[in-house]
Amino acid sequence: MREARAGLRKPRSGRILYGVRILPLALLLLAAREPDVEGGKGLFRRLRPPEPGEWLWVYPEEGQTFAEYRASDPVRPTAERRTVYIAPFLTRPAGDPALLPAMKGLLSASFAAEVRILPPRPLPSGAYVRARRQVSAFALAPHLVRELPGDALFVLAVTDRDLFVGDLSHAFGWGSLKLRVGVLSTARLGAEADPALARRRAMTLALHEAGHLLSLPHCTFYRCLMNGALTVEEADARPAALCPVCRAKLCWNLGITDPMDRERSLAGAFAAAGMERDSDDALTIAGAKG
Numbered sequence: 369m370r371e372a373r374a375g376l377r378k379p380r381s382g383r384i385l386y387g388v389r390i391l392p393l394a395l396l397l398l399a400a401r402e403p404d405v406e407g408g409k410g411l412f413r414r415l416r417p418p419e420p421g422e423w424l425w426v427y428p429e430e431g432q433t434f435a436e437y438r439a440s441d442p443v444r445p446t447a448e449r450r451t452v453y454i455a456p457f458l459t460r461p462a463g464d465p466a467l468l469p470a471m472k473g474l475l476s477a478s479f480a481a482e483v484r485i486l487p488p489r490p491l492p493s494g495a496y497v498r499a500r501r502q503v504s505a506f507a508l509a510p511h512l513v514r515e516l517p518g519d520a521l522f523v524l525a526v527t528d529r530d531l532f533v534g535d536l537s538h539a540f541g542w543g544s545l546k547l548r549v550g551v552l553s554t555a556r557l558g559a560e561a562d563p564a565l566a567r568r569r570a571m572t573l574a575l576h577e578a579g580h581l582l583s584l585p586h587c588t589f590y591r592c593l594m595n596g597a598l599t600v601e602e603a604d605a606r607p608a609a610l611c612p613v614c615r616a617k618l619c620w621n622l623g624i625t626d627p628m629d630r631e632r633s634l635a636g637a638f639a640a641a642g643m644e645r646d647s648d649d650a651l652t653i654a655g656a657k658g
């Protein structure tokens with residue numbers, strides 16, 4: 369794909385100095401330069417053309433290259449703003465008690481950041497639209513922005529109420545590319561029918577929305593954590609891992625020179641959350657290293 373080829377370059381320095389440490393990143397960038405053939409076997413599978421009713425059918429996004437991401441002035445950690453916050457707005461504290469700790473572990477591993485869970489609070493007035501019995505992401509966002517802690521890299525709100533965004537009838541989550549605030553809802557994740565699956569969905573959703581909060585837009589290149597999803601089935605079909613293009617963006621953003629360190633942390637966080645990773649969730653390039 370044009371964007372993927374044009375957008376990525378190997379790191380200019382450190383390939384010899386850092387030897388093995390830089391190798392995984394170089395391999396990832398290489399992988400992103402040479403997209404897999406459709407339906408073929410490779411590190412990651414190319415996204416097939418969208419079908420009616422799927423996200424990219426409804427919202428034909430163009431995708432963003434690594435170079436475009438770097439040039440987009442994305443949200444990045446600063447010396448003062450390094451902490452990730454989870455802001456719970458829960459009406460049923462008896463829900464999944466392991467949900468927030470698991471989310472904390474995954475976000476910490478994914479973003480190499482300290483993660484803090486804020487005390488649960490009622491929704492701010494105006495954020496809950498009584499006539500729709502839904503939370504408005506756009507009405508909640510200004511409250512989250514106003515209350516951003518001084519050291520916050522970003523804040524991800526979690527509500528168990530149904531959510532909507534703009535003119536969409538409902539949404540699983542929303543994350544601003546610039547404001548450092550986002551929200552996800554556990555209301556439509558099927559917790560009653562299958563708590564373990566619901567937790568997995570919540571975790572993947574948290575990682576996806578948090579990706580938006582570091583200015584990662586939807587991915588249109590590969591099957592990827594950052595694929596847009598209109599339905600829970602579409603969300604289930606995306607892996608809980610970033611494709612090479614999005615992974616390169618994140619590693620550049622956070623200054624991660626060895627993505628395998630991050631992978632090992634993520635594997636531990638997935639295990640602690642009681643979640644098995646799909647075969648395509650894990651960074652299979654680990655095999656290439658050894």
Ligand SMILES: [Zn+2]
Binds near residue numbers: 576586596
């Ligand atoms: Zn999204």
Ligand SMILES: [Zn+2]
Binds near residue numbers: 592610613614
């Ligand atoms: Zn991607």
